[in-house]
Amino acid sequence: MFETFFKNYTFQSPLMNASGVHCMTIEELDEMADSKAGTFVTKSVTRQKRQGNPEPRYYGTPLGSINSMGLPNLGFDYYLDYVSKRQKTVSQPIFFSVASMSMEENIETLKKLEDSDFQGFTELNLSCPNVAGKPQVAYDFDLTENILTEVFSFFTKPLGVKLPPYFDIAHFDQMATILNQFPLAFVNSINSVGNGLIIDPEKEQVVIKPKEGFGGIGGQYIKPVALANVRVFYTRLNPSIQIIGTGGIVSGQDAFEHLLCGASMLQIGTQLYKEGTSVFARILAELEVIMKAKGYTNIEQFRGKLKTIEE
Template sequence: MDNSADKLRIEIAGQVFDNPVLLASGTAGFGYDIADVLDISRLGGIVTKTITPEPRDGNASPRIWETPSGMLNSIGLVNPGIDIFIKDIVPLLADLPTEIVVSVGGNSENEFIELVEKVSAIDFVNAIELNLSCPNVKEGGIHFGRNPDTVFSLLKKLREITKKSLWAKLSPQVTEITELGISASDGGADAISLINTLPAMAIDIYTRKPRLGAITGGLSGPAIHPVAVAMVYESSKGIGIPIIGIGGCYRPEDFVELIIAGASAVQIGSGYFADTNLPQRTVSFLDSYLIENGFANVAEIIGTVNI
């Protein structure tokens, strides 16, 4: 183990990641399907597409619209469902040279319980991200992910049935993010992932039709980066568990900014679509940033905003 490896290594709820650069749910497939595009051994980890109890075909197309400051998507949680995931996809993930975090999304406590029970049986998966925040499905996580009492109750039940690390992915579309994060933490979450996309819409002014088949969608990319920085900063002051920052990392500097704001690790989402080399460039940049600024390891810069 060389010093460089030590410098970037981070620990979240006892799980060790080689570095804090993760790929966000829904933007990296299941990991194995991007292995010929980038060297996934250089990543800290990959969060899978959200898995639901039943297969989902997703929303009407078009499902993607690019704006000058980011992208709108209304994918609608397309996935094969938990049983096909376990049978056909999990075997393809077992030997991937990076940490795999499985994202799950349910419409009710019982659905989340089913999903977490099934994912808990996968021995090489150490963390489960609970998608409590998808804006692109009519029912689902976001509806009870906005209420501190239901978040607490859900986490408490899930804590009782699994020893895996539980990351609660929250929506930015709430009045008090810290209150929700504290509820998740009190219920037994090990980390909070922040943020999912923001509700958004685009219209073709000539046809006057919405650009997305689902009419509205979720905005990701540079436009939401400062929102993510503020939410990570605010919540890291009040929540006693690690924060995983997400939102609009299109440059390595954006990534470091989220760490300084208070994130212990950061997920790159649509920035990876724009530049498939971004995750690797970010690992290299972070390494140089630490050396050039006299830090021994990445933990030394977490939550160090100079107010």
């Protein structure tokens, strides 16, 4: 019922983690592998081990979360060693996330990945909103085009990009025009909504320490924005570029809506952080109830078939 076709592979479920959640250590990655997720993505890597921003840097709320993690990770070699060993025994491809501190470092990391034995999917994060002093690359359209031109001059393995949310139709059109120039495997939309602010009214202060309390907003707050971005790129990108939907997936209903908008895979971040890997089994069970009630026996029967209101 949940078989998902992504490029040349069939996954048993469309669900996976969002990079940054439950993927820091080998232990967490193994727990992802043993869950009901179809596959998983590594922590976004930098060249060397990185501590990230000072604590507290994550805060959960009833409707989602705010975070300013600052790319904490155990370094490129740690994750490459893990995925290289795992792919020798498991045929299901893994996603490897790259989001370094500079584009020069990203290029260097991708060249190492190109020369390695890694056979999965690479996710190039162009949208990290939580590194102090670093703007989001994907809001600079010329820079994004230049980076992708350089990347695809040497990178031959399946690669996709993780994008921030866009809010204007003109920007949707501009970015789609740029992305359609390249042999991307996928687009992941969206990353957290950058530079939100959550306040503790009792203490009369912000709830996270980095960036004077500003951070990326995730969870239910951002689902309408995520659905809009998924739908826009599904209808504007070349059919060969598949969509990973991310943002506000808490229930089977949320997953159904992302799929209806055209997503092929779904990443879960905030709710996975709150609930642990059991979230995947629960959401799939809820999705199954919805699909059976509607008479759907597989995802492809409704994926991308969102209706508009006609006259």
